[in-house]
Structures are given as C-alpha cells and as structure tokens.
Amino acid sequence: MFSRSVIFRITPRNRACTPIDRSKRAKFRALRAGLIAAACTTLLFALTACSPGEDDTQSSLAKPPSTARAGTTASPKVLDAMLLSEELIEGFRAEMGALAFAVQNLELPDDRTRRLFRTLDLQVTDLAQKPDAPNSDPTLQALQLSSQNWPITEATTATNSNLKLWRPLFDKIDRFSWTNFKIKSGHFVKSTADEPDEFEMRVAFSGLARLANNHLSWVRTIQTLRWRMRAGNDPTKTESWRIVSWQTKSANHLDSPSPLFEDVIDSALPDFAQRETARRSLHERFTADHLLAQREGKKFEWPHERFFYQKANGHPGLSVVDLDQDGFDDLYIVARWGRNQFFHNRGDGTFEEKAAEYGLDAKDFSSSAVFADFDNDGDLDLFLGRTLERSRYFENQNGHFVDQSSTVIDRPLPYLASSISAVDYDGDGLLDIYVSTYNGTGASIEQYYEYLSLEDATAFDRLALNTRHAFLNSVGPPNVLLHNEGNGRFSVVEDAGDLRAFRHTYQATWADFDQDGDPDVYLANDFAPDAVIRNEGNGRFVEVTKEIGFTAFGLGMGVSWGDYDRDGNQDAYVSNMYSTAGSRITDQLGYVDDRYRQMAQGNYLYRNEGDQFRKVSGPKPPDFAVEKTGWSWGSQFVDVDNDGFLDLGVLNGFYTAPREVAIAGDT
Template sequence: MTSFLSNRTIRSVCLAAFCGLLLFLMNCSLFAEEKPSAISFQDVTNAAQIAFQHRSPVTVKRHLHLMMGSGVGWIDFDRDGYPDLYCAQGEAWSNVELKQSQPVDIALSNRLYWNRRNSQFQDVTAVSGLTVLNYSMGIAVGDYNHDGFDDLYVSAFGRNLLYCNQGDGTFSEVSSAAHVDDPGYGASCTWADLNGDGLLDLYVVNYLEIDREHYPICSRRVDGARVYFICHPRYVPGQYDVVYLNLGNGAFLDISQKAGLHSEPARQGLGVFAADFDQDGDMDLYVANDSVANQLWINDGQGVFIDQALVAGLAFNRTGDREAGMGLAGADYNGDGEVDLFVTNYFGETNTLYRNEGALFFLDVTDETGLASPSRARLGFGTSFLDANNDGWEDLFVTNGHVHDRLSQLGKTEPYEQEPQLFLNLAGSRFADVSKQSGEFFQTKQVGRGCAVADFNQDGLVDLAISHLDERLVLLENRSQRTHPSLALQLVGTTSNRSAIGAVLEVTCDSRKITRLRKGSSSYLSADEAWLTCGLGDCRSPVTVKVRWPGGKTENWTGLQPGGRYTLIEGTSVLPDQSQIQP
C-alpha cells in the first residue's frame, strides 16, 4: 500500500511538473508573439519646413463647427512620384465677414506644400491658385477628368469647392461650372466610380442642418453663471448626403434623391469609406454617423443604393448601441481577403472594429482584438490602417481629442487634449498598444482630428501627416527598424477610372497573400497617398501581384522584386521597369 501510494505520488508530481512546463512554454510562445517590433516615428515637421497652423479659435458661445477641425491630404499634383501635402484650414467665426473685404492673408488659407524630394517641402499655395478662405473640412483627391493629373475636392462649412489640376502646377476653381458647390455642412468626401462607366463620381457626407443664420446655441447655469458649450448633434437635425454623377464633360449631376439617399431620414454623417463590400463589381459606401445608426449603402448596379447596415451588423456595436461615429478606416487586417472596418467613437464608448465574415456580414470584434479598453478614455477622430513595420500586417493609428473644452466647468473630468495611439497588429489575431515606445509624439497630448498616410521620402516605410484643432500640423517620419522589405505600387486605370480608386491588390509571396486597397478617402476628412506601400514580411523572393480593377476584371503581374517601385497599367500585364526604394 505504501509503495503504491509512493508511485502514485511520483506520477502526480511528474504530471504536475510536465503541465507546469507546458504552461510556461505556452506563455513564452505567447510572449514571443506579442513582443513588438521596434517601431519608431519622429516628428520632422520643422525639419521638413512645414509651418501650417490650423486656426479655429473658440467663440464665447461655442459654435459647434469650430470644434470639428479640418483634414489633410496627400496629392502628387506635379506627377513627379513624390506626394505633396494639402492642409485644410479653419477660421474664427468672427473673421468671416472680415476676410471678404481685406487682402488675402496666406496664413488664413488652406495650404499646398510641394515635396522637394529631399525630405523638405515648399509652400506653393499662392502660385498654385489654391488660396482658399472658408472653413474647410474634408479632402478628396482623384483624377475626375482623366487627364493624368489628380484634382482636389474640398468640403466645407458652407460652399464646397472643386479644383481642377491644370497640369502646370496650378489649379482652377470650377465648383459652380461643375455643379458640385453644395452649400451645406460638408464633412468627409470620397471619389468612386459608382455607375461603372470608368469616371469618378463624388460622394459628399453632410453633417448638420445648420448655417450661419440658423445656429443652435446651448448653455447651462453653473454657480449662477451661464456656461456655453457645443450642442449635442443628436438634437440637431441631420443633413442629407449628396451623390454627384460624373457626366464626362466636366460637369456633374446631383442624383442623391434618385439614388435612394432620401429613402431614410437625414443623418448626422462624418466619415465615409467606399469599397465593393458585396463583391458584385460595383462600389458601395459605408457612412459613419454621429450618435445615430451608421449606414451601409449597397449599390444595386442600376444607380440605386439600399441601406443594408442593420442586416450586415454595421449599424450599431455588438450591444446594439448607437455610437458617435467620427473617423473611419478600411483594410484587410486579418489576412482573409475581406474588407474590414474600424470606426472611432466618443469618450466613454469604445472604438469599434468590424470583422468582415463574408456574404455581407460583419462581427464587432473590438473586445477580443484588444481595442476596446484602450479607447474608452479617448475621443477618437482620425484613424488609419498602416503597416508601420512592413511585416505584412496592417497596424492601426488613432488620433484623439475632445470637442468640449469646458468640461471641468460642467463637473466632468474628461481631458480635452489627449495622446494619439498606435496599435501593432499581432498576425491578424489582436492588437497591442505600442504607443509609448513608438516615439515622443505619442506621449504628448493634442486635440487631434485628421490623419493621412504616405511614404513621403520614398524610403519604403509609410509616414503620417496629422491635423490638429487650432494647433500645428505634424509630419511623422517612420524610422522603424528595417527588418522587412516593401513593395511600392501605383495603379493606372484605362477602362477603369484612371486613379484606379476601388481596386484591390493581392500580393503573393511563397504561400502568403497580402491584400491592399486603393482608397478614395480615409480617416476623418483626409486622403492617403495614391501609391500603395505593401510590407512583405519575411519575403525576399519575387512576388506576384493580382489586381482586381473596379468593375471586377483581374490581371496578374509576376516577378516583381521586393524593394521595387512599379506602375501597373490596366490592360498591359507587362512588367514595367523598376527602381529600388530600399537597399
């Protein structure tokens, strides 16, 4: 009996030791997976000679539009292969009439910075014809007239503006002639070919039904004194979005009502993302709305859109709550070839990651991917998917900042200025917050609004431009460790729209497939660079690129070398000359 007990005890101890060792090894494995790559971003704004200061001084009565900020966009206006930077400007309410009668002060205008190809920029606003004096909001970049030069659409609180690129370094304002000068409260906007005719159409998200003559003012008495604060958008009527059909003769036609946008009450929209969500060959639209249900406009191919957000799982979060949709980003974050969506929301809510399950069905996976807790004490605005370390997985950037600057007077402790965040994608399973170790900028508090991605210095690493409310624009250069190569691709449509907006790239190296999207808009009020920088992870051998052009036609290019820059022209499938972007 004693011997039997001893043997059993020995076996139990051995089993326990084995289980403990196994658990230890599993933890080590998990730790190894979570160990972040050395990501580093550095603020190079001053060195790059960018001196843009957003101006939106608050008013005593806290007018709402002055707290929403403006976007930023990358546009290669001179076609030299290097992205130039366009910055949207706000302005104080009290200066609106003043600006009409005084000489133009360039500091109060939107600004265009030309990329000098030496990591420095030059302000060319005055000579480009882009001096804009209004409260500009959103930016959309695309070649709407197929002349090879990207044009610029700017939404505003008030009249929206279309600038046609003349190809000589200048732009002409053609808003009225093109019939796209909507006078509403414009927010994000995007180019996309919505009817499959190869021409870029225009979708403009509108926010609230207010103007300078009809403006809601909210206040409360605190300790006998009246305290003004911005009105909650839920109690201000929304404004219908606008769809403009490109007629191909320089003019557009407003088809909003015919397209079905008036089939539902107007909502308070802020963000928009265009993609072929149901993969039927035409472009659909997802709209992030503020404090009301989001919308998924599915294109029936006949010019009519039907909102399918509720049945697709995209109208609310996983608990059925409406959230304050601000910024919006789309990408295939988990490598399954489907377009997933990320929406930034209000303080006390979480940002929301919707994973595309296919068949037009999405799941809110914010909690299980580690993105819920870090976002509860933030108010998110601009957001971008970007592969910061070129490992082939799209990481996530979020810029934060409140809209209320008088919360302490109202008895609340929510911070006005907030730190931005960077989340490392852990092989498509979840995200790790690596903000604190990614550079000093991530430890500074800002009132963030827009952001846009580009490889402005062509070093093979993607960089970030970030707009702030009533503060300076910041350019972050990616100086992460070069442990993985990348591939830079420019798409040129021929039968598709020339900008190839809506195209989907599938890069294959060995057995791994990496999906990237050619987007028509991004983030909040912003526009990414047209060139796509694709991180390749451990791939060192030649890759194959499959392009699914807008409309559904596919083409393959083979033998592309990691580290190269390629222009892929629709209908050629011939490997072009390459230039190296990395040693």
C-alpha cells in the same frame, strides 16, 4: 475642458454638510432638479431613456431592451449619490494632478502631496523589487519593444512619514516627460443617505519616461485608492478627505530604444515663417481673444456670425497627394479659418509651401479635399469641401488649379461638407463625387433654410418634426451624390435614396464589402445610427445595416475598411468616442437605455464573415482590445511595420484650452 465640463461637470456646490437642514435640503432638491433637466436636454449622456412615442422608424438599431423603460427616472437617492460622487471625482482631479507632478519628481508622495495621506495605519500594496521577465511576444521583438509586468507585494501597514511608493520603478527611471492619473470609477463604501465617510476610486496611471539606459518607457499602473472623510467635515470638499489605503493592482512598462514616431516639422519645414504659419491655429487665436475679452468685459468682434469657440464639429483636413507625380507625396492642409496650405515635397525630406503658386490657397471654411482625375485628362483635379461657404471644384490646367465650380454643374455646389469621397459607383470609368454633410446638432431651422435648397430644407423640416430624440436619432442635412457625366461635367443624383441620409455624417468610406463588383459605403453618423448601404447596381442603393450585423450604437466620426485577417474580405473599424466618465455615470443609472452605454464604449472592429459582420472588439480576450482609445476623430488601417498585416492608427482628442486662458482642469 469642453469634453469634461459639458458632459460630466455636474457640481451642485450647495450640497449641504452633515446634517442637512430643511432649507438646504429644499435648495439642493431644486438644484438637483435643474441639473437633471439640463442633463436630459443638453448632455450627450441624458439621464433618461427614450421619450415615449419617439419615432425610431429611421433608426438602424433594434428597439432598446425591455430593461430600458421609456420615461423611467432614477430615484432621488440614486441621483443624490451619483451627483455627490461625480462632484468628488471632479474635485479630486486637482489631487490627481498633484500626484502626477510628484511622480515627475520621482517621488510618491512628495512633500506637497504627503498631506493627502493619513498619518498612521496606511494600508499599502506596492511594486515588488524586480519586474518579471520581458514578454517574449514576437511582434514586440520585431519592433524592438520590451514589455514587463511588475509583481505586487502583499498588503502592509505604513505611516505617512515613511511612505515611499513605486521606489523600485523610480530607481530605473531618469526622468518623466509627462504623467497622468485618471480616475476610472468611484463609489461610496460606507455611507448613509446623508453621511458618506469612505470613498473608493479606481485610478489608472500612465506616463512616458526616459530610463537610466536612455530607452523610452511607457509606464501604466492600476490602483485602488480609499479615502476617508474626517468627522464633522463637508463631504463635498476634497480637503475633508484623506487616503487611508493605496492598493497597487497592476503595473507594466513598455520599453523602446527609440521613438516609433517623432515630430520632424522643424527639419521638414526649414523656412521659419512657413513653419510658424503651419503651426498656427486661427481658431485657437480667436478663442483666446474671445475669452480674454470676456474676462476683461470688452467686446469681441466675431469672425463670423456662426463662430463658436468650443467648436465641437468643425475641423481642418489633410490630403496626401503626389501632385506633380515625381514619386514624392505632397501635403495639402485645408483650414476652417485662413488660407489653405500646400506643402510641396522636395524629395530630400523637406517641404516648401506653394499654395498660391498652384492656385490652391482658398480662404476660410474648408473642411476636406480630394485630388483625383475627374475629367480623365491624365492629371489630378480637386474637389474642395467647405462648410459655411459653398464647396468648390478646381480643374488642373497645366499644373495650375482653376475654379470651375460654376461651369461643371447646373446648380451651386453644396454647403456644410464634412468629408468628400471620389468613387466610380456605377462603373462607367468616370469618378463620381459623394459629399458628406454636417450642420451641428444645435443648428436652427432658419440656418437649414440658409444653407439648403428650399426643397431640401423642407424635407429636413418634415423629418425633424417627426423625430423626437436629438441624441439617438438626430436629423441633419442631406448628403449629395454628384454623377460624373464626362467632359468635366457633373449632375446631382436626385434619386440617391438612402445615400441622402439626412444625418450628421462625418465620413463616408467606400468598399466592395460584398464582393459583387461595385462599391458599397459605410456612413459614420453623429448622434444617430450609422448606416451601411449596399450598392445594388443600376444606381440603386439599399441600407442593410442591421441585416448584415452592424448593431452597436456610437457617436460615429469615421470608418476605415481593411482586410486585417487576410481572408479576402473587407473588415471595418469604426471611430466613436470612449469616455471613462460616460461609462461611469451610465453604470450608476441602471435603468438607462443601452444605447447611451454604447455611446461611451469607444471604437468598434467588425469582422467580415461573408454574408454577415461580427463585432470582434471588446474589453476582454478573445475580443481585440481596440475600443478604449479616447475621443476618436478618425482611424486608419495601415501596415506600420511592413510585415504584411494591417495595424490601426487612431487620432484622438477633443479640446485643448489656449495657454492664455487655460484654467485648472483644462486639457
């Protein structure tokens, strides 16, 4: 819900029917102006380019191209068409859901959705009777996967009553476990300013099926649908439209005899109470309680003054650690609400929750955790990153964790931690700690003074006053570098330079990408340019982002280093956001700053070519198709199939509505 409605739900319900009288025109113009003003100030994809005079001195990007003129606005005609197009697409989501349900019944259309199609003269291209031979790719064969494309028939004419799409595919399938139609783009085909009568959309289908031979199949198709409005009807109402053409463009299914991964929590956590606690989200419960109370006109007791149910930037975390060094990985789950959980690996495929026994059951506001031997005594200690409370340091004392936050450093540990790194940046044999911070782009100045020292809050205030663009160059709290002094003591590095960042840094990932013997770092920053910072030695760090080829803009949420091509150099995979709607809208607004387009492009893969990095991901070969993954929170290079080559695992998602309060259109 949040990922769609906040950014893209632009629905002027007062859009008049044809013809539009003067009073309705005035009302629509006022509504349109309000929508545009709101979009410019609150949406990720603002409808104007950078404001004149914007301070880009902190930006790690080149200036926008001359085609992105500062202060330019689209014509009313372009905006009218875009708004009506987006309203139609939003309305058609219900029809897409009905078609997806029909596919689950192995009918397209079924009795419920046949009404969406015109009665006569339907133009159709469909699947041929048999698929092509399986793809002979050795990588697929090694994983026991089979990929097949379906040829597409020549165009034919059908009637509503005899229309049966995708029948050859359905004959191979026993059942679907999930299905989805997603509108990729849409535009008016025949229209005047006030009389749109045909609308064409490109739609992607994906679904997971169980075949008749019991294999699993991931089915994907692309089709173009053309809708025609019935004369005299309201163009803003989807019931006014009928499908007159269904052109299947491509179809593929990827089959596997068994799942590559499956959820084993039922067997891994045999204790029912522990399993239910592990599955429970207190934030989801608070959200449901809040929305139900709001619906019923009742008061909701907020768990914290900064609680917000659409929590866009807060997150729990997971650490994998062999705490007792028995050869089996344990799991530590940190929570924004409630107590952290530690699942000890029994060595037989099952886990047991033991956080309280180890002293690891810290309560509320945890975001991240790093286990490492910070005091060099042979066992693992813990640095716990927290948000609305101060971070904490725990020393491992004979297998029990003791909070030493007030004794290991001469000042309080930081608030607002988003991720933690353990790194020996100066090569002295002691692990130092780097704390990435994030405070939300809507946080008030007062909240910064609450969570930062006076000196840091003043520095933030000064930077914020000189930075005018909240989406492209947002200022945030400073990151913190803690130097390990030995004997279990740390000090804050005051002159950390570019490592301070003053951004909203989701993740910092370290690697010696220039192979000079010391670790460098990539900072994934939200609503601002990412930063690549080279370690020059002697405690000196210099930002080199543009200098070495990192030029693309994104909503940075994570980064992973790995040598995917095995040339000895560390390559980088950056997690951002891929948004179909974001790309669709910016494509319609031809004047828009290119950085807004990049915000919606997705993840980036950079190849390390020695002294420069080159982006090698993109939509078409020879670029790697690893950008369009979704709303990516974190990605990881990992050799899943143990073939010696690094694969990519990407965690996606944004907002799933609690079942008790979900409405149509929620995800």
